[in-house]
Amino acid sequence: MALRERAAASPGSTHPVAAEFGIVAVMLTGLFVLQRTVAEVMAVLLAPPPAGDGILVSGLLRGLLLVSSVVVFGYVYVSARGIAVRRSVPTRSDLPTVAFAAAVPLGLAGVTKLAGSLTGVPYNGLVMASYAADASPLPIALVAAVGILTSVPILVVVSQMLLQGSFERVMATDEAIVATTVVASVVFTSSTGSVTAIPEPERVVVIGCFALLGALAVYGTDRFAGRDRRRFLAFVPLAAFSLLAVLSAIAAIGSITEGLYAIAHLATFGVAAYAYDRTDSPIAPAIAYVSLLVANVAIVYLLEAGMRSW
Structure with missing residues (x-):
């Protein structure tokens, strides 16, 4: 791994993390x-x-403009x-x-499909996509390619260059990878559990609330210095919100297969962050995202064509 110099935190900030x-929350709001x-x-x-081939062309134009705007923003x-x-x-x-x-x-996508086959949970019901038996x-390959060409660059730019790059300024390597994995998973996972290039508004709100409550906790520790027990009360809203978010995510998982599906997506963001850190290359995380997106399409088309389970 190439040596690189980690930027120092702002000298005027006593709580850089x-x-x-907070800065990341504002950045994600602007990006949204x-x-x-x-x-x-x-x-x-x-x-x-x-109509016809025009749908594919329009999708490509939309994707190109969307990616270009995110690159300029980044x-x-x-x-x-x-x-x-x-x-x-990569060397x-x-x-x-x-x-x-x-x-x-x-x-992990293959394990999820296997678990779904054993428990009667079709994979197409997880990704919310289906194809005709004679399609x-x-x-299908062209539409999937347009989606990948749009989603993957955005995921790499935002997750690695913006999020991971921001966290690396104030955290150790492993901590930055964990923070990137959690935030990227929240932002780029849709309400149906699939990866999305355009975050849903409630996902951005979750990150904003976390940042705001974190700032409140920091303020409380400064306001009630020393061993004043009231210092710890400042962390109660943050802890309660985090616990509620975790419990809500767990409650939304209705089966072992759905749990594995969520783990596969969380792991993908984690592997992408790890690979970016170890290789110093955006190609490595891009391959992780492509692998997941291709697996989702391939499993539904090759193994579940003609089925619709939602």
């Missing part, structure tokens, strides 16, 4: 507004929806904050890490 979470604006503008420009953010973006190409010594990044999402593979 809390401050960084940008993505929604671009999506709405494209919806107006391309109305009414084209460039401004990292430039303003002095975040070093790693753009190396031969990095190949085991790259292979690991590709294998984990694919393997031609070419259109």
